[in-house]
Amino acid sequence: MTSQLKRAGLISLLALAFLSGCNPAASFWAIVMPAATSLPTPTRFEITDTPTPTEQTTNTPTFTPTPTFTPEPTETPTLTPEPTIAYVQTGPGTVNIPVLLYHHVVASNPSHSRYSVDVEQFTxxxxxxxxxxxxTINVSDMTEAVLSGKELPSRPVVITFDDGDVDIFQNAFPVLSALGYTATMYLITSAVDASGYLTRDMVLELxxxxxxxxxxxxxxTDxxxxxxxxxxxxDSRTRLQQEFNLPINSFAYPYGVANYHTMQTAHDCGYTSGAGLGMWITQSPDRIYYFYRREVEGHFSLDNFTALLVNPP
Ligand SMILES: [Zn+2]
Structure with missing residues (x-):
């Protein structure tokens, strides 16, 4: 494991990537990313804190009431069937799953901020x-597929939001819910309940x-x-676990900045994955502590967006 992380750390230090800021003032960095074809041989990490499933007790019914009256149906409702989602065994090992990164979703974006998409574009x-x-699948679904194998929708995509801005609850959450989609939200723990950020109740509703x-x-911080x-x-993991009583499995490095030490720390703290940045949709066990995310920028055309769903040519 240590050698894998060292290798991943060296790759991150040597390789070229976008170090995306999470605020408009953040500087624009570059690190190097390896070509997808040069990814090292997949190796599984030891996951030590997999929660034990709680056994469910099924009660055997002891009484079945006999219906005495069957109403005549008066009208057959017309239902629009949800298309059936096909699930396929995915992983373990290297898989192609695009992971998208957004920051703000706003009503309008007249300043053409890179970090804000407007509702029209997002929709x-x-x-x-x-x-x-x-x-959509969540980050932990992808992690489990890469490390252990998991049945996933045949065309999976991961949507992530960094920082916990309140506009995600106001503008992105309704759009996603209407489509039956979910996402993964990476919170700055000190910002919860702060002005402009998600409240505790909003986090729980998500x-x-x-x-x-x-x-x-x-x-x-960097x-x-x-x-x-x-x-x-x-400590951010511990705080979130205690505050929300939720499993906190993934860590997103601020500004996408990480090295061997930070990735090792994320592992040792009990996270099963670390969210990075990069140009690829190929996710692999040796990079699960800096998995690739592709940033959706404000005023991307739909062609720009669709290019994020496949590896670069
Ligand atoms: Zn951020």
């Missing part, structure tokens, strides 16, 4: 996914609607410069 992108037969909650550190990187990574 068009999600509708395109639906029309093309994509079904979680109860099937969204996964992950950590995006306590203060959104972990390579922070003197409290251990706290930012580990």
């Amino acid at each position: 068009a992108e999600m509708s395109y996914l639906k029309e093309q037969g994509y079904q 979680a109860h609607s099937g969204w996964e909650i992950g950590s995006h550190s306590i203060t959104h 972990l390579l410069k922070s003197k409290n990187d251990l706290g930012e990574i580990c």
